[in-house]
Amino acid sequence: MSKTPIWKSIALSLTADIAEGRYRAGDRLPTEAQLSATHGVNRHTVRRALSDLAERGLVHARRGAGVFVSAHATDYPIGKRVRYHQSISASGKIPGKRVLALNTRAADEAEAAALGLNPGDPVHVYDGLSLANGQPIGLFQSVFPAERFPDLLESLSQNASVTHALQSCGVADYTRISTRLTARAASATQALHLQVTEGAPVLHSLGINADPDGRPVEYGKTFFVGERLTLNLNET
Known part of the structure; x- marks a missing residue:
């Protein structure tokens, strides 16, 4: 060993x-x-x-x-209505997103359960990096029901914002209906993307967002850099 x-x-x-x-x-x-x-x-x-x-x-x-x-942690709220660009801008930093991959594949069991689908149903998958002042603070994967949003990947390829992409597909608003946080140690691949040492502390977030009718629209998985982010839990 x-x-x-x-x-x-x-x-x-x-x-x-x-x-x-x-x-x-x-x-x-x-x-x-x-x-x-x-x-x-x-x-x-x-x-x-x-x-x-x-x-x-x-x-x-x-x-x-x-x-x-020289590190200064970014305050980032996690609540019912959170918009990444607004939250990072409110902390006094410049928000950014970097697209790593966009693809469509079959949903696994966890994704299907979160989105109200059957395992094997098609889902759109968006892998990317969340940035603050150009520095990576989160490695994320967002999963969406493909049949409901057939043009979502095209929208994301033009604008990395999930909010913008969902609006272009007819979802004017959405809220967080569940969040789960666990502490992890960064894997080699995660460390490479996040520019940290392998084994560095990261926070793993699992969240489900739903439209005003309560229908799930996004299943999100994010690894946040513990040393660069302060997560604030709130009800708004």
Whole structure:
């Protein structure tokens, strides 16, 4: 069984400290000497961990002053009526979406149950990245009933917004009817897309959106970067 390198364990520990607010934007991290003593390693190992955090944009060094936290978590509400672009803009950051793949395939059992379909019914699948100021904060997959929205993928290929695409298909409004959150460790593929270290903490969200009549229109699965996002649960 492979063993996690010590530098990576230190990097994950510091990442968790930042994500949980023990070190906030602008705070100086402990010195290399202090971190070496705390973790019982040499300074080279500590430098490798700090270099990893710097490569991910979490910290930056000031010559002669030390290493400082540069990460600033984005507030993102999860409630009945959430629109990604509006929420990210309200946090003072520039929202963005990057399309990774658009395709149509057969629904699996979980997707069929969420959307009120039969397993094997056709669904449209949208894989993409959610961005804030150009930095990935979420790797998502949205699944839609294909027979109800035959032109949805064409709309998404022109505009990455799910809200816009559903409006173009006749759904003027939709709300979240369920959300489930679990903590996970990022896989190698997820880490590559999200620009984090493999094993970094991520939040896995499963959500179902429905139209005003209560008919499910979207089954969403997202992996949020724990260190870059603060999820706020609300009823609106």
